Amino acid sequence: MNKDKSFKIALIIAIILLIILIYFSYIDKTKAIKNPYYAVYLKTGDMYFGTISRFPKFVLSGVWFLQGSTNELGDYNLHKFQDAIFGPIDKIEINRDNIIWISKLRDDSEIMGIIQQD
Structure with missing residues (x-):
């Protein structure tokens, strides 16, 4: 029984x-x-955009980043990470201790418009 x-x-x-x-x-x-895209803001002041995977490591794929311009207006430009001069792959492993905040991007955000055009 x-x-x-x-x-x-x-x-x-x-x-x-x-x-x-x-x-x-x-x-x-x-x-x-x-819409799988998130904004990830780091302690360094850098902001990255991409799709995230949280396990077993925090990984950002399809990566884009903001870069400040040198003009007086302080504008920012959005660039693909893989197009950087050192030729990285389109994936970043980020130490969780360096993340200040994470936010899902809205479908109608300006950043999503640029990413979807590519």
């Missing part, structure tokens, strides 16, 4: 965990389809 009862409890727990896993994997995919 105890074996049957233990088996039934284990089976119920496994089914519940499977349902939770399917639910969360579906939710993540539906969120990522619409």
Whole structure:
């Protein structure tokens, strides 16, 4: 009797965990389809934009960054990270301790407009 009862409890727990896993994997995919871009602001004052992966390391892909111009207005320009002079790949691993804040970009933001044009 105890074996049957233990088996039934284990089976119920496994089914519940499977349902939770399917639910969360579906939710993540539906969120990522619409607009997966985030702004990441670092302690250095640098701001990067891209898609994020949080596990096992914090990784930013499809990376863009803001660069200040030298004109009097203090304008900023948006550049692809992979187009930098040192020829990096389009991915950055960021130390979590260096992140001040992270924010999801709105679909109608100016930054998203530039990224989507590319």
